[in-house]
Amino acid sequence: MKRVLTLFLFLLLALPCASPAASLDFGMAPGVITISTFYNGTNVTVSGAVPDGAQVVVRFSGVPEKVAMKQKGKAFGLLWMNMNTLHFSGVPKVFLVESSAPLKDLGVAGPSIGLTGLMDKIGIEPDTADRSMLLPELVKLKKSEGLYREGNSAVTLGDKSGELRQFTAKMAIPSRLSPGSYALEVFAVKDGVILAQASQPLDAKMTGIPALMADLAFNHAVWYGILASVIAIMAGLGIGLVFQSKGAH
Amino acid sequence: MSIPMELYLPIAGNSINIVAVFGLGGVVGLLSGIFGVGGGFLMTPLLIMMGIPPTVAAASDSNQIVGASTSGTLAHLRLGNVDVKMGILLLVGGVVGGTAGVEIIKLLRAMGNADFLINVTYVLMLGLVGGYMFVESLQAMRKAKAPAKQEPERHVKSSAFGRLVGLLPWQMDFVRSGVRMSPLLPLVLGVLVGILSAIMGVGGGFIMVPVMVYLLRMPMHVVVGTSLFQILFTCINVTVMQASSNHTVDFVLALILLVGSSLGAQIGAILGRKLGGEQLKILLASLVLVVMFKILYELLATPNVLLAYIGGH
Numbered sequence: 001m002k003r004v005l006t007l008f009l010f011l012l013l014a015l016p017c018a019s020p021a022a023s024l025d026f027g028m029a030p031g032v033i034t035i036s037t038f039y040n041g042t043n044v045t046v047s048g049a050v051p052d053g054a055q056v057v058v059r060f061s062g063v064p065e066k067v068a069m070k071q072k073g074k075a076f077g078l079l080w081m082n083m084n085t086l087h088f089s090g091v092p093k094v095f096l097v098e099s100s101a102p103l104k105d106l107g108v109a110g111p112s113i114g115l116t117g118l119m120d121k122i123g124i125e126p127d128t129a130d131r132s133m134l135l136p137e138l139v140k141l142k143k144s145e146g147l148y149r150e151g152n153s154a155v156t157l158g159d160k161s162g163e164l165r166q167f168t169a170k171m172a173i174p175s176r177l178s179p180g181s182y183a184l185e186v187f188a189v190k191d192g193v194i195l196a197q198a199s200q201p202l203d204a205k206m207t208g209i210p211a212l213m214a215d216l217a218f219n220h221a222v223w224y225g226i227l228a229s230v231i232a233i234m235a236g237l238g239i240g241l242v243f244q245s246k247g248a249h
Numbered sequence: 250m251s252i253p254m255e256l257y258l259p260i261a262g263n264s265i266n267i268v269a270v271f272g273l274g275g276v277v278g279l280l281s282g283i284f285g286v287g288g289g290f291l292m293t294p295l296l297i298m299m300g301i302p303p304t305v306a307a308a309s310d311s312n313q314i315v316g317a318s319t320s321g322t323l324a325h326l327r328l329g330n331v332d333v334k335m336g337i338l339l340l341v342g343g344v345v346g347g348t349a350g351v352e353i354i355k356l357l358r359a360m361g362n363a364d365f366l367i368n369v370t371y372v373l374m375l376g377l378v379g380g381y382m383f384v385e386s387l388q389a390m391r392k393a394k395a396p397a398k399q400e401p402e403r404h405v406k407s408s409a410f411g412r413l414v415g416l417l418p419w420q421m422d423f424v425r426s427g428v429r430m431s432p433l434l435p436l437v438l439g440v441l442v443g444i445l446s447a448i449m450g451v452g453g454g455f456i457m458v459p460v461m462v463y464l465l466r467m468p469m470h471v472v473v474g475t476s477l478f479q480i481l482f483t484c485i486n487v488t489v490m491q492a493s494s495n496h497t498v499d500f501v502l503a504l505i506l507l508v509g510s511s512l513g514a515q516i517g518a519i520l521g522r523k524l525g526g527e528q529l530k531i532l533l534a535s536l537v538l539v540v541m542f543k544i545l546y547e548l549l550a551t552p553n554v555l556l557a558y559i560g561g562h
Contacts, residue, residue, distance in 0.1 A: 225492025
């Protein structure tokens with residue numbers, strides 16, 4: 001227990017450095033996701049070494065949150081409408097899993113790292129809710145937004161060096177990303193067991209114009225609204241005047 | 250070196266293709282210039298399809314309409330198509346009605362199914378307005394084709410509604426529109442449209458336009474200009490309210506849409522002038538009916554995903 005704690009602290013303090021105590025080391029680039037004006041999703045390259053013979057699973061996920069949603073149902077047997085409210089807990093904003101082999105081929109441990117494991121941990125209120133129907137629907141909705149994913153083409157296993165085998169993974173981060181703290185985890189799975197795992201925090205930060213705009217919109221909301229209207233009016237007038245001068249001829 | 254085509258929107262929390270959004274603005278602006286409607290009922294669903302959250306799409310759209318209707322109002326002012334007096338009366342009524350409508354929606358949400366009611370209101374209103382306009386314009390066009398024009402039509406229309414309107418106090422002239430009526434009539438109608446548009450979450454252009462044509466008996470071209478004038482102020486109000494209480498206005502998105510739609514609106518105003526009043530009416534009626542069928546389809550067809558985020562409207 002103590003060792004795990006030391007390891008955790010060590011990882012937290014010395015992020016990019018390799019930890020000699022861990023049987024699983026990895027590095028990633030970039031270390032921070034910057035959301036600038038022209039951000040349109042990005043790739044995080046993860047590389048490291050796992051015990052030989054193990055498959056690699058890389059996971060990028062957000063903090064589990066509470067989400068309130070409406071379930072759609074048929075009213076009067078005819079019209080679809082939003083019916084009862086459901087409260088989900090333990091739902092991360094983003095959940096992306098990439099593995100060197102399909103998760104279902106990795107024994108018991110595989111699916112538990114992926115969406116199957118996530119669904120088991122999600123809670124729904126009220127308790128009477130139909131989990132077997134609702135959880136796949138939730139995942140379907142998140143998948144359609146590009147926020148949840150399970151893939152097996154982004155991780156490549158490399159050369160063997162002694163007891164270890166190199167790997168690299170290209171984790172595609174979606175464009176629909178809100179700033180905040182995320183975690184990047186790597187698992188080494190062999191014979192249905194997780195041999196080793198490691199985690200590093202990965203923050204997403206807005207910079208430049210997006211950061212400026214977000215600050216204005218959230219911290220000076222009324223001024224932002226007035227400014228948005230005034231600029232819109234000026235732009236409309238400007239374009240109107242351009243057309244007027246053309247029409248005069 | 251390539252020019253970046255994708256732009257990250259800080260409030261929407263997603264990136265969009267600049268050209269696609271610009272084009273969308275242009276097309277909707279064209280329609281709004283021709284018909285004097287804000288186009289919110291078209292733009293918002295299309296933005297949602299592009300990956301913008303529904304609340305942000307609706308609020309940024311209002312911001313965009315501010316600019317587009319400024320440009321459109323200016324174009325129509327120049328053509329002498331804005332009845333300012335009528336517009337202000339409708340606007341005052343609209344603000345009162347809108348405030349009442351927001352309260353009604355709050356009450357409905359507390360009771361349960363507001364969204365469903367909103368959709369049913371949409372189908373009924375759009376079906377009623379679109380259907381009536383369509384049939385009426387079709388009849389008018391047929392009559393116009395017949396050689397002998399019947400003049401006593403005015404007298405036929407002096408129905409119970411007409412007599413009631415004549416009895417209202419403070420009759421005054423609305424020079425631009427060429428009508429004489431009590432200011433109470435546009436005021437009350439403004440309140441009614443305001444309530445409906447707050448419930449439906451739109452600027453109310455496509456309800457206001459038929460109201461002006463059929464109940465206030467204003468000529469179609471003045472209707473379009475006056476409607477835009479009124480929408481301009483409604484949307485300034487909505488933009489400031491949404492920005493301050495919900496943080497859902499994405500100004501960058503709005504600005505790109507705006508440049509596209511302002512250009513479209515200018516062309517639309519000129520194009521609308523070239524089309525006859527009856528053709529305009531029948532086109533708007535068709536558009537309204539298409540949107541109605543889309544919403545009806547969504548009510549009847551099995552949805553893709555059986556869950557929805559709260560706050561979609």
